[in-house]
Amino acid sequence: MSAELEELYQSIILDHNRRPQNFRVMEDASGHADGLNPLCGDQVTVWIKLDGDRVADVSFQGQGCAISKASASLMTQAVKGKTLAETQAIFDRFHAMVTGQGAEGITGGMKALSGVSKFPLRVKCASLGWHAMKAALDNAAP
Ligand code: ZN
Numbered sequence: 508m509s510a511e512l513e514e515l516y517q518s519i520i521l522d523h524n525r526r527p528q529n530f531r532v533m534e535d536a537s538g539h540a541d542g543l544n545p546l547c548g549d550q551v552t553v554w555i556k557l558d559g560d561r562v563a564d565v566s567f568q569g570q571g572c573a574i575s576k577a578s579a580s581l582m583t584q585a586v587k588g589k590t591l592a593e594t595q596a597i598f599d600r601f602h603a604m605v606t607g608q609g610a611e612g613i614t615g616g617m618k619a620l621s622g623v624s625k626f627p628l629r630v631k632c633a634s635l636g637w638h639a640m641k642a643a644l645d646n647a648a649p
Contacts, residue, residue: 516619523577538647542639549575553639579636
């Protein structure tokens with residue numbers, strides 16, 4: 508990765524950390540789930556609202572390192588408005604990227620997290636919000 512690209516990715520992560528998207532409690536959620544990464548001290552709660560088989564709204568709150576917060580913020584942007592099948596596909600692509608299986612099909616700011624795959628401890632930080640999102644979907648009442 509070029510130094511320029513690394514700098515760009517770094518700034519995307521710092522920007523999402525400073526100004527996370529969809530960072531709020533959702534009162535009328537269909538489901539929610541908590542995530543904890545004790546290795547780093549990251550905590551996250553993800554709320555999800557379903558409209559049929561579509562993710563009508565998704566939000567999160569929590570505290571932790573810049574990677575965990577930025578990744579959760581990027582997750583909300585990536586899955587908002589998507590169908591459950593699309594959400595699963597996005598989750599799978601993200602998971603493949605951070606576990607070093609390639610960044611095929613990854614678009615937008617999520618690419619900023621591709622470097623995480625080189626740091627196993629950071630993979631847990633980056634994945635936290637995504638796994639909480641999956642858990643929130645699993646326990647969502649339609
Ligand atoms: Zn962390």
